[in-house]
Each structure stands twice: as C-alpha cells, then as structure tokens.
Amino acid sequence: MTDRIYIRPIGLASAPQVEEGRAVRLAGGMVYASRFAVILRRDGEVAERWLCDVESVAEVLGRLPDCVAAEAEDQWSNLGLVHPPLECGQRTVRLDQPQVMGILNVTPDSFSDGGAFLDNPEAGRAHASAMLEAGAAIIDIGGESTRPGAPATWEGDEKDRVLPAVEYCSAMGAAISVDTRRAGVLEAALEAGAHIANDVSALRHDPRSVEIAARAGCPVILMHAPGKGDDLHADADYDNVVFDVFDWLAARRDEAVSNGISRSKIVLDPGIGFGKSLAENLALLNALPLFHALGQPILLGGSRKRMIGALSNEAEVGDRLGGSLAVAIAGMNAGVQLLRVHDVFETVQARNVWRGMRDAALTDFSELPEG
Template identity: 60%
Template sequence: MNAARVYVRPVGLAESPQTFDGATIRLGHSLVWCHLLALESYEGGSLVARQIVPVDRFAEALNALPADQAERAQTQFVNLSRMHAPLQLGVRVLRFDQPQVMGILNVTPDSFSDGGRFTDDPAQAADAGFAMLTAGASLIDIGGESTRPEAPVVWEGDEIARVVPAIRALAHSGAILSVDTRKAAVMEAALAAGAHIVNDVSALLYDTQALDVVVRSGCPVVLMHAPSQGANPHAGGGYGHVVTDVFDWLEARVAAVVAAGVAREKVIVDPGIGFGKSLADNLALINALPLFHALGQPILFGASRKRMIGALSNEAPVDARLGGSVALAMSAIGSGVQIVRVHDVPETVQAARVWRGLRDAALTVPGLG
C-alpha cells in the first residue's frame, strides 16, 4: 500500500455547467460547478504529486494511480457531487441546494462579539431571533457558553438556564433552531424545548454521553474540527498540512459517528475556522473549502467577526468587521458551502441573494453562463 494519501480538490469552478458544455460536476448539490480537479498526493504533510485533470478525463487519471489511491480518489470524486436531500425537521425543511444563512444568538455574558446582550432577558433574545428570521435567516444557532480562547467552562445547569427559555420562545416561530453546545445534558434539554439540530464544537467528543444523545434523538449534528476536545478547544493546533489534517480528522469523525448510529444524511461538517488555527491556517482552509465537499457531507462555515478579519484590516475591532465578515461568507458560498453562520444577518442575506441572482442568470440566460 502506498504511504501517500490522495485528495481530489476542485480547482476550476464555474457559474454554470453550460460554460463548459456540461463537462462539469455540481459541488455538493450547490449552485457551484467544477470543470477541473487537482489530484494531489501528500505524505508526511508534504505535497509529493499533483495532476490537474478535466472532470471528463478523471477516470483515465485514476488508471495511473496505485489501487488504494485510485479507490480513495474515486470515493472522493463521487462525494464531490453527492446530492444532499433536504432535512425534514418537524414541519420545517432545510434545503442544501442553495446557500442558507444561520443567525448567531448568544445568550452568554462573555462571547467575544455580543456577550451580555441577552443573558438575563429571554424575551429580548427571542426578539433578536425574530429579527434575524425577518431579515432572511433560515436557521438560528443558540449558544449559552462562549468558546472564545480562554473562556471559562460553564456549568451545564447554568447553560441550560440560558438557552432553554430562548429556544422555547422561538420554537413556534417557523425557525429551524440549533443549539451550540458540547454538553449532553444541554443537548437533551434544548432538543426537548424545541431545538432541531446539535452544533458541537467538539464533534461529540467533549462529553462522553453526547453521541448517545444524538443517536437516540435522531437529530442532525454539526461536527466541527478543533485541535482539542478538552476545556479549551483552541489548545494545541500544530499541523503537518492544515488542509489535509483537518480533512482527515473530519473524515474519520464522520465515519465514527455514522458507525455509532447517526444517519450519514444528518451529519454536517465544519472546518472550525479560528479554532486553534493561525491566520495562515485559516486562509489555507478557506481557499481549500471546495475540497471539503469530498467528505460527502453538507458544509457549515463560520468566520463572522473573527480575529482574522482584524489581522487583515489594521486590527479592526470586533464591532468594525462587517465588511470582512460578509466577504468571508461570500467566499464560502462561492465555494459551494451550504450554510454560513453569521452575526450580521441582513447584510449577509442581501449579499447571498445578489449572488443567487447572478447564478440564476448564468443558468437561464443564453450567453451569461
């Protein structure tokens, strides 16, 4: 068996399959198509081989690979264009064939961007959630514990007291609700209160009971990459090659939770921008986002107001990072990411709708594809 690991990375993205006479694949059933693939092999964190292959000649390229690499590459190729069926969440439906905006609702005293706004006021938190829905958010992500660097761990009882009232207040709003937590007891309480999705920064590894909660409930789950699943998810973070390391970790984690009983079609992946990653690491991951479709799962992307924006814009403070947040969200959408998690819902929704208009024109207007 060859020691090198192979990856199939989309590098030639297109607005429409018409641009290349249909010789494309549709990434993750999104509104992004690809006509060129980079067939890359890495060993020990170093690139050892690369071949740029047109989509319609991919089968030929596999013939030149060792059998184990060819099998892995073929699996990734199939995953790249895998159709993600809509999720029926009670009376609500979450579709993956167009970008969805997830609004962030923190009911915490110390979150890096909006901590303290809604900690002791469930009605105000619910109003903020309603405002995001009115502005076009498809999902609301409710969290009761900050995961900023060095944030203290919150006792699960306090976390439940924070998130459950907000979830109950929004449960009949028509929103799809996710709970941003890594604790099994909080997951159970949130799901009982009306949440539909578990969004766990530890990928169900922080709490030994968390995986069982998700399996028993049958709810969808977001598995995020972080270098540590301990109290501080930012700890560690040494990478051989950050893109392939994160890809391999998520690949293994998806396989583990599916083997434990979570339905594959209910698993969403998140590369964990900003969690134990340097500016260079984050930029590499964002530029390589199309590769993550090769995992065969919908992708969630969250970089809203994060410190990398300040690092790239004269140390802009948290409340002055709107432009950078929208730019990163649109970069992700342009890579076929299905869900973007943001603080600034109206601005992101507007940008996404304009982007969608451009894609619709490329698909339907002769000469614009």
Template identity: 45%
Template sequence: MSRLYYRPIAMTDAARPAGALPLAGGWCWFDRVEVLARDGARGIIAAADLPADVAQRLSGPRAALAGLDFTVPRIMGILNVTPDSFSDGGRFDRPGAALAQARALLAAGADILDIGGESTRPGAATVPVADEIARTAPVIAALREAGHRAPVSIDTRKADVARAALAAGADLVNDVAAMGYDPLMAGLLAETGAPVCLMHTQGTPEVMQNDPHYDDVLLDVYDHLADRIAVAEAAGIDRARIVVDPGIGFGKTVQHNLALVRGLSLFHGLGCVVLLGLSRKRFIGTIGGAEAADARLPGTLALTQIGLAQGVQIHRVHDVAEIAQGLALWRAVIEGYGA
C-alpha cells in the first residue's frame, strides 16, 4: 500500500467550526485534510479522523527559535554581501553598505536578517571558505557591536563559515544544501545548539536548473526534507530546532514551483517551522511579465499572501518595507483591525 500524506486545507475565516484544529499553533485552522499518495489522491477526510500522531504534528505549536515565537508570521530580510547574487549582487558587498542596509531592513520591519556571502543563483560558482567568512562575519560582528540585538541567520552550506558567523553573533544557520554539502555541518549544529533551516534543492547551483525532474514534486520534496530531518535528529539536533524550506526555484521548473506553492500546507506535517523563499524569483517574472528582478515585487507579495493563508511562518524577502505593509493589511483583515 502506498504511503499516505496529509495536506491540511488551511482556513483563516472568522467563522470557525467547532472541532477545527489550529494549524501549527498559528493563525490558520483546518477541519478537513486532503489525503495524498503516489498512486493518486485518496480524497478528503475530516480532521477528527486523522491518526493521532499526524493530528498532533499538524496542529501543535512550533517552538520559539532565535528569540522569535511563531504564533504570528515573521519577515526575514535578505542581505547578500556578494558581488553576483541574481537580484542585488554588488550593492551591499562593502562593509559600510552592508551595515547600512542591515539597519534599513530592521527599521523597515524585518524580524530576522539572513546574511549570505555566496550566491546560490543558477550557474553560480562556489566561493572559497575564507572569502565567504571575510564577507559575512565582519558584518555580523559590526551589527552586534552597534547594539543590534535582532536575530541573524547565516546563509551558508559550509561548516567553517557557519562557525565563524555564530562566533560573531549569528543565531541560526540557513543551509540551502540541508547539511548535504559539508559533512561537518551536522556536527557543528549539534555542538553549538544553533537552530538550522534545511532547504530542498536538486543539484548544486552550477547545474540545478539544467533539467529538473521529479516523479511528484510535492511529495518528493516532502520526503527529502523528512529524510534530512532524520539525519539531523540522528546527529543530535532536536526537531524543535529545525526550520524547513521547500526551496522554490532551486532545481525546479515554473510548474514545479507552482505545485509547491499550491501545496505548502503539506509541509506542516514535518512538525517544523516552515520558511518560504520566493522573493523576486525568475518564475514570478516569467508569469508576471517582469524581466528585471527588482520589478517582481507585486508577484512576490501575491505569493507571500498565499503562503500566509497556508500558515507559513517565515517569509524570506528582499523588499521588507513593502512586504511588511502587505502583511499588516493581511493581518488586519484576518484578525479584525482594532477589534
């Protein structure tokens, strides 16, 4: 018999029926679940008919990470201190510009900063460890020396880079390779106790967009993340310290990306905080007719709201002020402004 997967049908309506379950302890609820399998969908069941362990994993509140609780959605501001990132490469690769941008992102409403010193755009080459450390650790240290206490994430695949960033004051490691690139990463995270974001990708940045293929992209990505969580737990990393990211745009076609966005609520079944990183991605421009990366804000905001409606807790974006405004309006409608 095929393995079963449970996708909660997320709702935010104020008319909430008795017996509905909270989705990941957050702002969404569900009373129905779509049952999926690799040999075809099995239909819709009532949440009350879920296996007890599945219901607990889907509905239980997520632990706080890096000083943030996830009963409300959070904005992760992107700070690329690289010369070649797809959207803002070269703009913030000088220390003064990086520090100024970090301050601007925090002032605009970022709950956490994600600082990266290696581009992971399609076709990007690997950056030497020493160069990546030189780009990132001084910026993190400068933020801490300036008195900024907001959580900081280091966007890296490499254990030595992560170690240097954590020593400089970072709080979380965002590993686009889900600890599959550097064999020392899991041990470092177990040793330090730092939370980690495990992202799905198919292939390295150099080749990931050459010919992405999946049997069922939603279930394949889910299974990969479940496997990586198991590796993390075996290394001594508690599930409560893990964030998962389906990796929009990393080894995916337009149709793959859309299928993942449509099915985002499935990933709550992993029992972890979910991160969505689709800001300014190419498929937004392909569908929305925006060739330039910095012209893809409207599409980014539209997809962010779809993520919000499925209970996604962390939204990794470039345009923090604009997304924060959209989030404030979305929450005002859902929660009842001034009520």
C-alpha cells in the first residue's frame, strides 16, 4: 500500500488583510492563501480529503498517517518558502513577482515562429533586443522544435543554431536560458554566455547534462514530459494528471539534488502541452497553486499552445494572443514566478497592471471591520 499526501491551496486572496492576516504568502510572492485541501492518496486513488484554514491546518496534519506526516510538514513549510533570486551573470532575476521569459526560437520548424530567426541573425538580434526593451527578464533560446511529431535534431546542427544567438544576446547583457536536452549544446551554450539550463526532458535525455549543470552551478529548469526517448509526448498514462505530475517533478527534483545540483537552483515546470490532453492541461492550470508545495519556483509555458486553439474555434497560432494572456494571468493569480511567452510586450503590460492591482490591494483596508 502506497500513501501520498498533497496540500493544495484552494482559497486565494490578493492581500493578507482580506483574511484578517490569517493567510500564507505563497512562495514569497504576491498571492495569499487562506484555505487548503489536504489530500491523502492511497494506491493511486484519493482516500481522504480534509478542508482547513491557517488556524486548523496543524490539527489536520496531526491526524495524518505516520508514513506521510513528515512529507506533509515539508509541504506546508514549502508553501510559504521565499525563493532566492536567480543569479544570471551580471543580472539578478528576483522571484517575488512574476517575471517574463521571452522565447527566441532559432529553428526551421517551431510550431510558432519556425525559421524567422534561424538564418537571419539581424532579425534574431532585433527580436531579442525588442523583448528586453519590453521588459523580458530572461531570453530563452531554443534550437530544436519539441512540437508533437517534430524530428530529432542533430547536436551539431543545434549548436550551429543556438550559439550565435547566445553570443549576440550575451553581448546585450541579457540573462539567457538555453532550451536544450543535449549535454554538448548545454555545455557550449554556457561557455558562450548562457546562464540557465532549460531542459524539457528534466535532465533525462542525456546523462551528461546533470553533470554539466552541477559543475557549472547554474539554475536548472526541469519540465515534466512523459516521453523517455526522442518523443517527449509519448507514453502518457495518468491515474490523476495533477498528482502524477506533482510526484514526477518531486522525483526529478530529488534526483537532481542527489547528483550535485543545489536545490536553490532548481525551477520546476509542469509541462503544459507535453503529452497531455486538453482536459489534462486545464486540470494542471487550475491546480497550479499546489505546485508551490514542492518548494521550488514554478515556470509556466502555455503561450500559443494548441489547447488555446482548441478552446477558441481552432484559432491559428498567430491568433492566440488573447488565450496566451489568459493563461499567463492564471499563472500570476496562482503565484507562478516565471512565464515563458512569445508575446513579451503584451504579457509584461498585463503583468504590470496585475502587479499594480496587487500593490493597491496591500494598502486597501476596506475589507477590515470598523473599530
């Protein structure tokens, strides 16, 4: 018999005084949680579910089976954990508000903008510059399409695509992540000026990647994808997609730590669109606050994804801005720290308005009782 525990925030607020101070500041950000579901899963099925608030959570945790008690205490502590900033060379990316990661694809076949910047470094440089000017905290450079059915890319070709982009983004002083699952590409990109390893295979595809990341001491983004080989979308089989992805990310986090990567350097990504149905993607988006219980910053990558088209009369990729912003705002409301997007200007504007509302909420005492 296998028991697992999950603490999911279900009552969120814009400011602590709305709940008269009885709220947890999620992950040191701008979202507060006052009510929680404590869920016991036994052999893959939900066995018990308790609802509680900040004042009654200790009583609920105290009645849990011994086999999950320590994990429950860790998760409760993790929900309020303040994350240190990401150090990216001369740039520091703070995680106390949502930050925008701008996508720079240097591929011939990306689902969104494949080919636009591959053989045109001036266009790529201009696009990266525009994203930085618009407020992108990080530029994410990828040289391989990971859309369903995309062919695998030879490592040499990926290097030829990625390294020039890393070099011109580095010359701009950008914080750079490299979106690759190949150790040789990661190593070369870090040497060329990249700062973050963004691995869609969560360091499973190439066994040398974890060694390189640990040696470099760089931040690492571990994304959930069910596929073990070249096809990251294969082998999807979930009992409960939310809990299965949570458990999978916890295991990858622990594996990375056991291989020498500092836990303070690990960011987790639930992998929206990778081996998941529309219903499964929506379930993950609705459950995003749960993932703070893992104790790591969270990255959300839903920009222009297929699910947006599925929910909007099969809108083409270029017509998914509204849906992309809806996903980004859902992430902000859930306390997500990093938003990986194509449309940087619009997302930063949405974030700034969202932050203005949150800042105002902190000084709005209209919810307090008189006297």
